[in-house]
Every structure is written in C-alpha cells, then in structure tokens.
Amino acid sequence: MMNPQPSTRERLIASGLPLLLERGYHGLGLQALLAATGVPKGSFYHHFRDKEDFALQVVDAYMREVHAGLDACLDDASLAPLDRVRRFFEMTQQVYQSQGYMGCLLGGLGQELAGVSDTFRKKIETCFTGIASRLVVCLKEARQRGDLPATSDPPQLAALLVDCWEGAALRSRLQRDLAPLDAMLDFYFRSAGAS
Amino acid sequence: MMNPQPSTRERLIASGLPLLLERGYHGLGLQALLAATGVPKGSFYHHFRDKEDFALQVVDAYMREVHAGLDACLDDASLAPLDRVRRFFEMTQQVYQSQGYMGCLLGGLGQELAGVSDTFRKKIETCFTGIASRLVVCLKEARQRGDLPATSDPPQLAALLVDCWEGAALRSRLQRDLAPLDAMLDFYFRSAGAS
Numbered sequence A, B: 001m002m003n004p005q006p007s008t009r010e011r012l013i014a015s016g017l018p019l020l021l022e023r024g025y026h027g028l029g030l031q032a033l034l035a036a037t038g039v040p041k042g043s044f045y046h047h048f049r050d051k052e053d054f055a056l057q058v059v060d061a062y063m064r065e066v067h068a069g070l071d072a073c074l075d076d077a078s079l080a081p082l083d084r085v086r087r088f089f090e091m092t093q094q095v096y097q098s099q100g101y102m103g104c105l106l107g108g109l110g111q112e113l114a115g116v117s118d119t120f121r122k123k124i125e126t127c128f129t130g131i132a133s134r135l136v137v138c139l140k141e142a143r144q145r146g147d148l149p150a151t152s153d154p155p156q157l158a159a160l161l162v163d164c165w166e167g168a169a170l171r172s173r174l175q176r177d178l179a180p181l182d183a184m185l186d187f188y189f190r191s192a193g194a195s
Helices: A008-027 A030-037 A041-047 A051-074 A081-098 A105-113 A118-145 A154-175 A179-194 B008-027 B030-037 B041-047 B051-074 B081-098 B105-113 B118-145 B154-175 B179-194
Strands: none
Touching: A008 A030, A008 A041, A008 A051, A008 A105, A008 B008, A008 B105, A030 A041, A051 A081, A051 A105, A051 A118, A081 A118, A081 A154, A081 A179, A105 A118, A105 A154, A105 B008, A105 B105, A105 B154, A118 A154, A118 B154, A154 A179, A154 B105, A154 B118, A154 B154, A154 B179, A179 B154, A179 B179, B008 B030, B008 B041, B008 B051, B008 B105, B030 B041, B051 B081, B051 B105, B051 B118, B081 B118, B081 B154, B081 B179, B105 B118, B105 B154, B118 B154, B154 B179
C-alpha cells in the first residue's frame, strides 16, 4: 500500500521546519517557502492566517515529533529510567545531526522572538515545561529505585536538564558539532546521580 | 569635571544594544535606531559600513563590558577562585535584570544568525570561547587548592558553565525571571565540586 499523499498544509509545514531552523522567523520568506513547495500564495492563506499562525503550527508539528520521541524512549521498560531519559536526548542528537546541526527550533525561535512577541514567548515556554513534565516521571522512578539520591528534586532536575541541553544545543549550532551536547549529558548524569 | 560627550558612534552603539537584545538582528530597524538617537542616516553610514558591521561592533562593545566584569570579579583575590567565578555570573544576573530580563546578546544573535551567517556564527563562538578561557584560569586555581577534584578538567568545566548558563539565560528570557539562572548556578557549583 502506498502512503497517502501529504496534504498541501502538511507539505507547507514539513518544508517550513528546516527553513525556520536554518533562517529563523524573520529570515523565513514566504516566497521561498512557496517556491520550495510549489504552493500558490492563495492556498497558503487558505491554510494559515498569516506567517505567525504558520510558524506556530510548525512548532506544534515539531512538538508532536518531540513527544513521539519521548513516548518511544521514556516508555521503554527494558531500560532503567535514567537510561530512558538519556536515550531520548541521544536520539535528539541524531535528529540534530540529520538536520545539519541546526540545534533546537524552540531555542532558536525562543531567543529570536521572546523579546517582541508574548505569543511566542509563552508558546515556547509551554513547550519546554511540557517536555520537562515528561522527564519528571522517569526521574521520580529513578529516585524511587535509588538511582537518584532520595534528596533530589525531580521537577528541578528535569528543568535543569532541559535548560542545560538548550545551551549546549546553541553551542552545537555554532560549532556544527555534537560534542557540546555529549559533554553536557555526561556532566549532567554524573552530577544528578551524585547530588 | 564633566564626562566628555559620547561620540555619535558611541551613542549609536549604546542605543543599538538594548534594541538588538529585545528585537534581534532582523527585528532591529535602522529607522528606529536613527529615530531613537536623532542621528541622520548619512552619519550612520559614515561610522558603519552596513547593519552587519554595526551589529558586530555592538557585540564588540558588549564583550568589552563582559571582559570588564570578568576583570572585576576574577581578579578579586579576596575571594576563593570558585566564588570569583560565581560572583561574575551573579553580577551578570543583575545586568540581565536591569535590561528587563532579555537574557544574553550572544545567545540571541547566535541562535538567530548561526544558520545564515558564518560571520556571526564564528564571531559568537569566539566570544564564548574567550569567556571560557578567562574562567579556566580560576578553575585551575580552584583545582590546585583542592576546591575542585584533582581529576577535574578545567577547560571542559569552563565550557560547560558557559553552555549551561546560556540555556538558563534563554529560560530567563522566556520567563522574565532570574530563577532558572539561580537553579543552574546552584546545580553547577554543587556538581563541579563533587565530580
């Protein structure tokens, strides 16, 4: 059976993601997007109210992928809970590599737009808290098993992991290299287990 | 004695910094900058080749402030070396607060432009490695005194500190709050001392 053809809306979102990752929000020209997809302008405005609406829907699509990755890694009962968490970030490294070391869309749009758009500021913040809340579940399980100290604070550790990851993702984007992400994960997991 | 009047070039750079922090590179309109400073367009182009040249000079001015802060904190022999390092970041938190929680200019421009401009990508990366190299000196001294384990790796710890800080600075920008930076510093200094 063949896969169903993606809809125009899906094609626009799929093409928008790498463009937004590379060029950012202001750097994404709708003309370039329409040229890349062969979609006429009127059709774009049939599916999206404006560029902001489009970018927000790209973020939603990005987050569906992120949560699918979290599902795949965090629900894997064959791994210890901390290994599941690390597995998710290692899988994300592979995604970054496949995208040309562009780092994280949330970090990119968050930095670019948080100063001028409360819509994006709150949207991106909600995405991060959503990811952290998934990680908390595993971190609590790790604490229960004794893989984290009894005094550790899973919500705080989850927020720290997301934050430190984002800084390392920026350096990965600047260096076009995964090494900053590796170093950060090594430091974090060594520290979280000891603290 | 009165301070000498700042030059037109200095006024443009001083006004450009908060605009770049808030709006980013693409969001900074030269018209808005000229209106804010009352400088005519021709005068801008007398001092700067173009917008890119201007933004790079704002980054240079930003880095002069950063290195002045590093001088003030890291050379303070009355503090233990790790306390000097922490002092620098706590001072930076106060700067962020005074600027309306806009986070770090390097993180903002790095995220926005690294995908489209090798000039900015390399420039921002050089700024980060320059900061880290200053921190290394104190971290080595801390290791020598036994405040860090003998097995610790100062260059790697310095890079990690800069990277984790940048992620926390993004969250600070999103939340308009210093709390993510506090949490990150607590985690880092507890972990670095133990690892």
